[in-house]
Amino acid sequence: MRIFMTGATSGLGKEAAITLAGEGAQLWYLSRNKELSDALSKEFKQRYPDSPGQLIPVKGDLADLQSVKAACEAVMKETDYLDVLIYNAGIWNFSFRETKDGLEETWQVNVLSHVLITNLLISQLKKGSDPKILLTASGLHQGKIYFDDPGFRASFSGFKSYRQSKLAMMLLTRHWAKVLEGEGVLVCCQHPGLVDTRLGRDAGWFARWFFKTFGRTPEKGAETLIYLAQSNSNQLEAGAFYKDKKVHKTTAYSYRLDEAEKLENTLQKELADRGL
């Protein structure tokens, strides 16, 4: 199985990447930090010394659209097909931060850059066997998309910004599931539960204590993602939101295909305006 993944260097994504490669996958992943990639390779070799699988870092930063494009081009040179795209990278900021592309960081890292990856790697994916796109969403997805100010520039809220980005992942799941259905690509998303990872690292001691005390281990948090990656798509429900390997119902807004299409069009325009 050939996979391209974001968010493989830490937390539940690291567990998923190591397990999938350990069980034989060739997994390319976006890497913005060589030390973390080296640590990932070391742990993989320690845990699965005899696996024929591979973890292959591809230099890139979701907060830099040109680097995302270059990373996808590098993957395209190395493989002419992919079976799974996994969009697991995500951040939760606690103050407003702008990327070098001039966009609010959460919106770009969690959402827009993943749309760019889909644009660039979809033809590789369509050549895969039983192709799938798996997105990591969250139980935190209430509310709506603030189309007029998705970066919350008027009044930044890290909570709203994170929650909106996860809702956007769910809407994209539903939109892509519909438009790609006829092309044999299965799209669904998942919630890993509350997991003790580095996600709340900037949130102060209370959040760190909360994640540590109430969070699942990354191993447990990775289970649904691994299950989705390894399942045949005819066992899965297109456009669904999975938690603990089962389909869960979500907010009414998150099923609105009109809002999902508007979101896709807005994000595609943002990319097109930048020549991407």
Ligand SMILES: NC(=O)c1ccc[n+]([C@@H]2O[C@H](COP(=O)([O-])OP(=O)(O)OC[C@H]3O[C@@H](n4cnc5c(N)ncnc54)[C@H](OP(=O)(O)O)[C@@H]3O)[C@@H](O)[C@H]2O)c1
């Ligand atoms: N933890 C939870 O309770 C929870 C609950 C629901 C959903 N989630 C979702 O689960 C996913 C994984 O999060 P986690 O909890 O495992 O957190 P984490 O330990 O902080 O891992 C986040 C991953 O995203 C990557 N990433 C962040 N910014 C990036 C950038 N600019 N470019 C490339 N990669 C970038 C990180 O790379 P580096 O290693 O280079 O930082 C890391 O691999 C996220 O989408 C999160 O929203 C988590």
